[in-house]
Amino acid sequence: xxxxxxxxxxxxxxxxxxxxxxxxxxxxxxxxxxxxxxxxxxxxxxxxxxxxxxxxxxxxxxxxxxxxxxxxxxxxxxxxxxxxxxxxxxxxxxxxxxxxxxxxxxxxxxxxxxxxxxxxxxxxxxxxxxxxxxxxxxxxxxxxxxxxxxxxxxxxxxxxxxxxxxxxxxxxxxxxxxxxxxxxxxxxxxxxxxxxxxxxxxxxxxxxxxxxxxxxxxxxxxxxxxxxxxxxxxxxxxxxxxxxxxxxxxxxxxxxxxxxxxxxxxxxxxxxxxxxxxxxxxxxxxxxxxxxxxxxxxxxxxxxxxxxxxxxxxxxxxxxxxxxxxxxxxxxxxxxxxxxxxxxxxxxxxxxxxxxxxxxxxxxxxxxxxxxxxxxxxxxxxxx
Numbered sequence: 001x002x003x004x005x006x007x008x009x010x011x012x013x014x015x016x017x018x019x020x021x022x023x024x025x026x027x028x029x030x031x032x033x034x035x036x037x038x039x040x041x042x043x044x045x046x047x048x049x050x051x052x053x054x055x056x057x058x059x060x061x062x063x064x065x066x067x068x069x070x071x072x073x074x075x076x077x078x079x080x081x082x083x084x085x086x087x088x089x090x091x092x093x094x095x096x097x098x099x100x101x102x103x104x105x106x107x108x109x110x111x112x113x114x115x116x117x118x119x120x121x122x123x124x125x126x127x128x129x130x131x132x133x134x135x136x137x138x139x140x141x142x143x144x145x146x147x148x149x150x151x152x153x154x155x156x157x158x159x160x161x162x163x164x165x166x167x168x169x170x171x172x173x174x175x176x177x178x179x180x181x182x183x184x185x186x187x188x189x190x191x192x193x194x195x196x197x198x199x200x201x202x203x204x205x206x207x208x209x210x211x212x213x214x215x216x217x218x219x220x221x222x223x224x225x226x227x228x229x230x231x232x233x234x235x236x237x238x239x240x241x242x243x244x245x246x247x248x249x250x251x252x253x254x255x256x257x258x259x260x261x262x263x264x265x266x267x268x269x270x271x272x273x274x275x276x277x278x279x280x281x282x283x284x285x286x287x288x289x290x291x292x293x294x295x296x297x298x299x300x301x302x303x304x305x306x307x308x309x310x311x312x313x314x315x316x317x318x319x320x321x322x323x324x325x326x327x328x329x330x331x332x333x334x335x336x337x338x339x340x341x342x343x344x345x346x347x348x349x350x351x352x353x354x355x356x357x358x359x360x361x362x363x364x365x366x367x368x369x370x371x372x373x374x375x376x377x378x379x380x381x382x383x384x
Contacts, residue, residue, distance in 0.1 A: 013059050020073050024064045027071050042068050052076060053115065090115075090123045094352065099337075124348055131351045135184055139203065142210040142384065143173040144374050145316060146183070147238075148196070148226075149217055151327055154339035155187070155346050163339045164189070168350060169199060172326060174316070176382070178367030182326070182354050183208075187343050193221030200229030212378050215317050216302070217241045223302055232381070236317050237302035239266045246292045258285065258292070265296070271307040275300075309377075312369035329357045 021032060024044065030036045036043055047062040063076060072078065093103045100117045107115055150167045157164050171183040183203060188195045211233045216222045223235040243262055250258050261281050268274035282293035296303065306314065333353040340346040364370075375382045 013061060016076070017062050020061075020076065021064050023073050024066065024071055028066060042066050042070065050076075090120055091127065091352065094120070094124050094349065125344075127348050127351065128344060131347055134351065136206070139183060139207045140173075140175060141207060142176065142212070142381070143183075143208065144176060144212045144371075144378075144382065145174040145215065146211050146213075147172045147174075147215045148199075148222070149327065151330060153187075153334060153346050153350075154337075155343055156339060156341050158342065166343070166346075168330075168346070169195070170326065171199065171203065174364055174367075176371075178364045178371060179362040180358070180364060181362065182358065185347070185350055185354070187346065193225045196222055197225040197228060200225060204229055210381055210384070212374060212381060213305075213313075213317060234305050235302050236305050237299045239303070239306065242266075242296060242299060242303070245295055249289050249291045249295075254288070258289070261285065266303075266306070268307065271304045274304075274307060310369075310373045312366060313373055315366065316364060316370055326354070326357050329353050 025031055028036070028042060028044065029040065032044065043066065045065045045067045047064050050061055050063055051058050052061055061076065063073065065071065090103060090107070093106060098106065100120045103120050104115060104117060148169070148171055150169045152165045153168050154163050155166045156162070167188050169186040169188065173181050173183045175181055184199075186195075186199055208230075211226075211230050214226050214230070214233050214235050215238055216226070216235060217238050226233055226235055243259065243266075246258065246262060247255055261284060264277040265274050265281060268277055278293060278296055285292060306317065309317065330350060330353050333349060337349070340349075
Protein backbone atom coordinates (compact mmCIF):
# COMPACT_ATOMS: atom_id res chain seq x y z
CA UNK A 1 0.00 0.00 0.00
CA UNK A 2 2.56 2.58 1.11
CA UNK A 3 5.87 1.35 -0.33
CA UNK A 4 7.87 2.87 -3.17
CA UNK A 5 5.89 0.78 -5.68
CA UNK A 6 2.74 0.69 -3.55
CA UNK A 7 -0.88 1.36 -4.40
CA UNK A 8 -1.07 4.83 -2.80
CA UNK A 9 1.78 6.16 -4.88
CA UNK A 10 0.22 4.73 -8.02
CA UNK A 11 -3.18 6.21 -7.17
CA UNK A 12 -1.59 9.60 -6.60
CA UNK A 13 0.07 9.51 -10.03
CA UNK A 14 -3.16 8.42 -11.73
CA UNK A 15 -5.12 11.16 -9.95
CA UNK A 16 -2.67 13.78 -11.15
CA UNK A 17 -2.95 12.46 -14.71
CA UNK A 18 -6.78 12.62 -14.48
CA UNK A 19 -6.54 16.22 -13.25
CA UNK A 20 -4.22 17.13 -16.11
CA UNK A 21 -6.66 15.51 -18.52
CA UNK A 22 -9.48 17.59 -17.02
CA UNK A 23 -7.41 20.73 -17.53
CA UNK A 24 -6.93 19.87 -21.21
CA UNK A 25 -10.69 19.21 -21.54
CA UNK A 26 -11.40 22.68 -20.15
CA UNK A 27 -8.83 24.13 -22.56
CA UNK A 28 -10.18 22.39 -25.68
CA UNK A 29 -13.87 22.41 -24.78
CA UNK A 30 -14.65 18.74 -25.40
CA UNK A 31 -14.26 15.51 -23.46
CA UNK A 32 -11.70 12.83 -24.28
CA UNK A 33 -13.18 10.39 -26.79
CA UNK A 34 -15.90 12.83 -27.85
CA UNK A 35 -16.19 14.38 -31.31
CA UNK A 36 -14.50 17.80 -31.30
CA UNK A 37 -16.43 20.81 -32.65
CA UNK A 38 -16.11 21.15 -36.42
CA UNK A 39 -14.98 24.77 -36.22
CA UNK A 40 -12.10 23.93 -33.85
CA UNK A 41 -8.79 22.95 -35.39
CA UNK A 42 -6.92 22.21 -32.17
CA UNK A 43 -7.11 18.58 -31.06
CA UNK A 44 -5.69 16.24 -28.45
CA UNK A 45 -2.24 15.01 -29.39
CA UNK A 46 -1.36 12.10 -27.12
CA UNK A 47 0.81 12.44 -24.02
CA UNK A 48 4.36 13.37 -23.12
CA UNK A 49 6.25 11.44 -20.44
CA UNK A 50 8.13 13.37 -17.77
CA UNK A 51 9.56 12.59 -14.36
CA UNK A 52 8.85 14.88 -11.41
CA UNK A 53 10.27 14.94 -7.91
CA UNK A 54 7.94 14.96 -4.92
CA UNK A 55 7.73 13.83 -1.30
CA UNK A 56 7.25 10.26 -2.60
CA UNK A 57 10.50 10.42 -4.54
CA UNK A 58 10.75 10.64 -8.32
CA UNK A 59 7.63 9.53 -10.17
CA UNK A 60 6.76 9.12 -13.90
CA UNK A 61 3.90 11.26 -15.15
CA UNK A 62 2.05 11.31 -18.49
CA UNK A 63 1.10 14.87 -19.40
CA UNK A 64 -1.54 15.29 -22.17
CA UNK A 65 -0.72 17.50 -25.15
CA UNK A 66 -2.61 19.45 -27.81
CA UNK A 67 -1.65 19.91 -31.45
CA UNK A 68 -0.87 23.62 -31.49
CA UNK A 69 0.96 23.59 -28.16
CA UNK A 70 -1.27 26.23 -26.55
CA UNK A 71 -2.14 24.06 -23.51
CA UNK A 72 -0.51 25.40 -20.31
CA UNK A 73 -1.27 23.00 -17.42
CA UNK A 74 -1.56 24.53 -13.94
CA UNK A 75 -1.09 21.40 -11.83
CA UNK A 76 2.35 20.61 -13.29
CA UNK A 77 3.52 23.55 -15.36
CA UNK A 78 5.72 23.28 -18.41
CA UNK A 79 9.32 22.87 -17.35
CA UNK A 80 8.33 22.10 -13.75
CA UNK A 81 10.22 19.16 -12.29
CA UNK A 82 9.24 19.39 -8.61
CA UNK A 83 5.86 19.00 -6.89
CA UNK A 84 4.40 18.62 -3.39
CA UNK A 85 6.29 21.51 -1.81
CA UNK A 86 9.79 20.26 -2.52
CA UNK A 87 10.85 23.90 -2.89
CA UNK A 88 9.35 24.64 0.53
CA UNK A 89 11.28 21.73 2.03
CA UNK A 90 14.52 23.04 0.53
CA UNK A 91 13.86 26.58 1.76
CA UNK A 92 12.88 25.31 5.21
CA UNK A 93 16.09 23.29 5.54
CA UNK A 94 18.12 26.24 4.27
CA UNK A 95 16.43 28.54 6.81
CA UNK A 96 17.46 26.09 9.55
CA UNK A 97 21.09 26.74 8.61
CA UNK A 98 21.85 23.53 6.71
CA UNK A 99 24.45 23.74 3.98
CA UNK A 100 23.66 22.89 0.36
CA UNK A 101 25.39 19.51 0.71
CA UNK A 102 23.53 18.77 3.95
CA UNK A 103 20.19 19.57 2.27
CA UNK A 104 21.12 17.30 -0.63
CA UNK A 105 21.91 14.40 1.73
CA UNK A 106 18.81 15.05 3.87
CA UNK A 107 16.40 14.97 0.91
CA UNK A 108 17.91 11.77 -0.45
CA UNK A 109 17.87 10.01 2.91
CA UNK A 110 14.32 10.95 3.96
CA UNK A 111 12.48 11.26 0.64
CA UNK A 112 14.64 9.39 -1.85
CA UNK A 113 15.06 12.62 -3.83
CA UNK A 114 18.31 13.16 -5.68
CA UNK A 115 18.71 16.87 -6.27
CA UNK A 116 21.79 18.70 -7.47
CA UNK A 117 23.51 21.48 -5.50
CA UNK A 118 22.78 23.76 -8.45
CA UNK A 119 19.03 23.08 -8.10
CA UNK A 120 19.13 23.91 -4.37
CA UNK A 121 20.98 27.15 -5.12
CA UNK A 122 18.42 28.10 -7.77
CA UNK A 123 15.51 27.44 -5.39
CA UNK A 124 17.03 29.59 -2.63
CA UNK A 125 18.09 32.28 -5.12
CA UNK A 126 14.44 32.62 -6.08
CA UNK A 127 13.96 34.12 -2.58
CA UNK A 128 16.00 37.21 -3.55
CA UNK A 129 13.03 38.74 -5.35
CA UNK A 130 10.93 38.35 -2.21
CA UNK A 131 13.77 39.80 -0.13
CA UNK A 132 13.98 42.90 -2.35
CA UNK A 133 10.21 43.37 -2.19
CA UNK A 134 10.26 43.03 1.61
CA UNK A 135 13.23 45.40 1.94
CA UNK A 136 11.51 48.16 -0.06
CA UNK A 137 7.95 47.75 1.23
CA UNK A 138 6.08 50.77 2.58
CA UNK A 139 6.22 51.25 6.36
CA UNK A 140 3.87 52.82 8.92
CA UNK A 141 3.86 56.58 9.36
CA UNK A 142 4.81 56.36 13.05
CA UNK A 143 6.50 53.77 15.29
CA UNK A 144 6.33 54.29 19.07
CA UNK A 145 9.58 52.36 19.64
CA UNK A 146 12.34 51.31 17.24
CA UNK A 147 15.32 49.28 18.42
CA UNK A 148 18.52 49.49 16.38
CA UNK A 149 21.28 46.90 16.60
CA UNK A 150 23.99 45.20 14.57
CA UNK A 151 25.66 41.80 14.58
CA UNK A 152 28.80 40.50 12.89
CA UNK A 153 28.79 37.97 10.04
CA UNK A 154 31.73 36.51 8.12
CA UNK A 155 31.34 37.22 4.39
CA UNK A 156 33.83 36.77 1.56
CA UNK A 157 34.70 40.13 0.02
CA UNK A 158 33.93 40.32 -3.71
CA UNK A 159 37.09 42.31 -4.53
CA UNK A 160 39.81 40.92 -2.28
CA UNK A 161 38.27 37.40 -1.98
CA UNK A 162 39.19 37.54 1.71
CA UNK A 163 36.69 36.63 4.43
CA UNK A 164 35.77 39.74 6.43
CA UNK A 165 33.64 40.44 9.47
CA UNK A 166 30.82 42.60 8.16
CA UNK A 167 28.06 44.29 10.12
CA UNK A 168 24.43 43.29 9.60
CA UNK A 169 22.23 46.19 10.68
CA UNK A 170 18.73 45.46 11.95
CA UNK A 171 15.88 47.84 12.82
CA UNK A 172 13.11 46.26 14.90
CA UNK A 173 10.02 48.41 15.33
CA UNK A 174 7.08 48.17 17.69
CA UNK A 175 3.87 49.25 15.96
CA UNK A 176 1.03 51.30 17.44
CA UNK A 177 -0.83 48.00 17.96
CA UNK A 178 2.07 46.53 19.96
CA UNK A 179 3.43 44.13 17.36
CA UNK A 180 7.11 43.65 16.61
CA UNK A 181 8.09 44.22 13.00
CA UNK A 182 11.56 44.00 11.46
CA UNK A 183 11.76 47.14 9.34
CA UNK A 184 14.77 46.05 7.36
CA UNK A 185 18.29 44.66 7.29
CA UNK A 186 21.42 46.17 5.81
CA UNK A 187 24.97 44.85 5.38
CA UNK A 188 28.03 47.10 5.52
CA UNK A 189 31.75 46.75 6.22
CA UNK A 190 31.56 48.51 9.57
CA UNK A 191 29.02 49.70 12.10
CA UNK A 192 29.21 53.50 11.92
CA UNK A 193 27.07 56.58 12.47
CA UNK A 194 27.45 57.65 8.82
CA UNK A 195 25.90 54.42 7.60
CA UNK A 196 23.16 54.62 10.24
CA UNK A 197 22.24 58.05 8.84
CA UNK A 198 21.69 56.46 5.42
CA UNK A 199 19.47 53.85 7.12
CA UNK A 200 17.42 56.63 8.77
CA UNK A 201 16.98 58.37 5.43
CA UNK A 202 15.84 55.12 3.81
CA UNK A 203 13.24 54.63 6.55
CA UNK A 204 11.95 58.15 5.87
CA UNK A 205 11.79 57.43 2.14
CA UNK A 206 9.71 54.32 2.86
CA UNK A 207 7.09 56.30 4.75
CA UNK A 208 8.28 56.63 8.37
CA UNK A 209 7.66 60.20 9.51
CA UNK A 210 8.10 59.88 13.25
CA UNK A 211 9.76 57.64 15.86
CA UNK A 212 8.86 58.36 19.46
CA UNK A 213 11.66 56.42 21.19
CA UNK A 214 14.79 55.01 19.58
CA UNK A 215 16.77 52.44 21.59
CA UNK A 216 20.44 52.22 20.58
CA UNK A 217 23.58 50.39 21.69
CA UNK A 218 25.76 53.41 22.55
CA UNK A 219 27.60 53.76 19.24
CA UNK A 220 29.34 57.14 19.05
CA UNK A 221 27.46 59.55 16.79
CA UNK A 222 24.39 57.29 16.57
CA UNK A 223 22.02 59.67 18.45
CA UNK A 224 23.03 62.51 16.12
CA UNK A 225 22.33 60.30 13.08
CA UNK A 226 18.84 59.55 14.39
CA UNK A 227 17.92 63.13 15.34
CA UNK A 228 19.24 64.41 12.00
CA UNK A 229 16.47 62.42 10.28
CA UNK A 230 13.90 62.43 13.11
CA UNK A 231 14.47 65.62 15.14
CA UNK A 232 11.78 64.94 17.77
CA UNK A 233 12.85 61.36 18.54
CA UNK A 234 13.90 60.59 22.11
CA UNK A 235 17.09 58.52 22.00
CA UNK A 236 17.58 55.96 24.77
CA UNK A 237 20.81 54.01 25.27
CA UNK A 238 20.25 50.32 25.94
CA UNK A 239 20.96 49.76 29.63
CA UNK A 240 22.07 46.17 29.08
CA UNK A 241 24.69 47.30 26.57
CA UNK A 242 26.06 49.67 29.21
CA UNK A 243 26.15 46.88 31.78
CA UNK A 244 27.94 44.55 29.35
CA UNK A 245 30.41 47.31 28.50
CA UNK A 246 31.05 47.77 32.23
CA UNK A 247 31.69 44.05 32.67
CA UNK A 248 34.48 44.24 30.08
CA UNK A 249 36.55 46.20 32.60
CA UNK A 250 36.04 43.67 35.43
CA UNK A 251 37.88 40.56 36.40
CA UNK A 252 35.75 37.46 36.36
CA UNK A 253 35.61 37.14 40.16
CA UNK A 254 34.23 40.69 40.62
CA UNK A 255 31.56 40.62 37.92
CA UNK A 256 28.66 39.57 40.14
CA UNK A 257 29.51 42.18 42.76
CA UNK A 258 29.90 44.97 40.18
CA UNK A 259 26.63 44.00 38.46
CA UNK A 260 24.83 44.04 41.82
CA UNK A 261 26.17 47.53 42.60
CA UNK A 262 25.13 48.82 39.16
CA UNK A 263 21.53 47.70 39.71
CA UNK A 264 20.56 50.64 42.02
CA UNK A 265 21.61 53.03 39.23
CA UNK A 266 19.27 51.78 36.54
CA UNK A 267 16.49 50.83 38.97
CA UNK A 268 16.42 54.29 40.55
CA UNK A 269 13.01 56.01 40.48
CA UNK A 270 14.44 59.34 39.26
CA UNK A 271 17.44 60.64 37.34
CA UNK A 272 18.66 62.51 40.45
CA UNK A 273 18.64 59.33 42.52
CA UNK A 274 20.39 57.46 39.69
CA UNK A 275 23.16 60.11 39.63
CA UNK A 276 23.58 59.75 43.40
CA UNK A 277 23.80 55.96 43.09
CA UNK A 278 26.42 56.37 40.38
CA UNK A 279 28.52 58.45 42.79
CA UNK A 280 28.14 55.73 45.44
CA UNK A 281 29.27 53.14 42.90
CA UNK A 282 32.27 55.26 41.90
CA UNK A 283 33.39 55.75 45.51
CA UNK A 284 33.43 51.98 45.97
CA UNK A 285 34.96 50.84 42.67
CA UNK A 286 36.92 53.80 41.23
CA UNK A 287 40.17 52.58 42.75
CA UNK A 288 39.95 49.14 41.17
CA UNK A 289 37.93 49.86 38.01
CA UNK A 290 38.22 53.57 37.22
CA UNK A 291 36.79 53.30 33.69
CA UNK A 292 33.25 52.14 34.54
CA UNK A 293 31.69 55.28 36.05
CA UNK A 294 33.09 57.61 33.33
CA UNK A 295 31.59 55.30 30.68
CA UNK A 296 28.16 55.77 32.25
CA UNK A 297 28.64 59.54 32.47
CA UNK A 298 29.61 59.78 28.80
CA UNK A 299 26.32 58.10 27.89
CA UNK A 300 24.30 59.88 30.59
CA UNK A 301 22.43 62.19 28.19
CA UNK A 302 21.01 59.09 26.46
CA UNK A 303 20.45 57.22 29.76
CA UNK A 304 18.44 59.83 31.67
CA UNK A 305 15.32 59.71 29.41
CA UNK A 306 14.80 56.23 30.83
CA UNK A 307 13.86 57.63 34.27
CA UNK A 308 10.96 59.67 32.89
CA UNK A 309 9.11 56.54 31.82
CA UNK A 310 6.69 54.40 33.78
CA UNK A 311 7.43 50.81 34.71
CA UNK A 312 5.34 49.58 31.77
CA UNK A 313 7.52 51.41 29.24
CA UNK A 314 10.76 50.67 31.09
CA UNK A 315 10.10 46.94 30.70
CA UNK A 316 10.16 47.38 26.94
CA UNK A 317 13.11 49.79 26.56
CA UNK A 318 15.17 48.73 29.58
CA UNK A 319 16.98 46.36 27.29
CA UNK A 320 16.97 45.40 23.67
CA UNK A 321 15.34 42.10 24.71
CA UNK A 322 13.17 42.11 21.61
CA UNK A 323 16.11 42.45 19.26
CA UNK A 324 18.24 40.16 21.43
CA UNK A 325 15.67 37.38 21.00
CA UNK A 326 15.87 38.00 17.26
CA UNK A 327 19.66 37.89 17.43
CA UNK A 328 19.50 34.55 19.22
CA UNK A 329 17.46 33.15 16.34
CA UNK A 330 19.94 34.60 13.85
CA UNK A 331 23.00 33.31 15.68
CA UNK A 332 21.47 29.85 16.00
CA UNK A 333 20.89 29.86 12.24
CA UNK A 334 24.28 31.35 11.37
CA UNK A 335 26.46 29.26 13.69
CA UNK A 336 26.56 26.33 11.27
CA UNK A 337 27.99 28.62 8.59
CA UNK A 338 31.71 29.30 8.75
CA UNK A 339 31.34 32.13 6.26
CA UNK A 340 29.17 33.20 3.34
CA UNK A 341 30.46 33.36 -0.26
CA UNK A 342 28.52 36.58 -0.99
CA UNK A 343 26.41 39.22 0.73
CA UNK A 344 23.38 37.90 -1.16
CA UNK A 345 23.87 34.44 0.37
CA UNK A 346 23.97 35.99 3.85
CA UNK A 347 20.92 38.14 3.10
CA UNK A 348 18.88 35.11 1.99
CA UNK A 349 19.54 33.15 5.15
CA UNK A 350 19.05 36.11 7.51
CA UNK A 351 15.77 37.04 5.80
CA UNK A 352 14.47 33.47 6.21
CA UNK A 353 15.48 33.51 9.89
CA UNK A 354 13.64 36.82 10.36
CA UNK A 355 10.56 35.37 8.68
CA UNK A 356 10.62 32.38 11.04
CA UNK A 357 11.14 34.73 14.01
CA UNK A 358 8.07 36.78 13.12
CA UNK A 359 5.97 33.63 12.72
CA UNK A 360 6.75 32.73 16.33
CA UNK A 361 4.70 35.62 17.74
CA UNK A 362 4.93 39.35 17.27
CA UNK A 363 2.94 40.77 20.20
CA UNK A 364 4.75 42.78 22.88
CA UNK A 365 3.83 41.74 26.41
CA UNK A 366 1.81 44.15 28.57
CA UNK A 367 1.52 46.59 25.68
CA UNK A 368 -1.81 48.12 26.72
CA UNK A 369 -0.34 49.81 29.81
CA UNK A 370 2.68 51.05 27.85
CA UNK A 371 0.45 52.29 25.02
CA UNK A 372 -1.68 54.37 27.40
CA UNK A 373 1.42 55.95 28.90
CA UNK A 374 2.91 56.71 25.48
CA UNK A 375 -0.35 58.25 24.29
CA UNK A 376 -0.21 60.69 27.23
CA UNK A 377 3.54 61.43 27.09
CA UNK A 378 3.54 61.97 23.33
CA UNK A 379 0.10 63.54 22.99
CA UNK A 380 -0.51 64.66 19.45
CA UNK A 381 2.22 62.48 17.99
CA UNK A 382 1.07 59.01 19.07
CA UNK A 383 -2.37 59.29 17.46
CA UNK A 384 -1.43 61.62 14.59
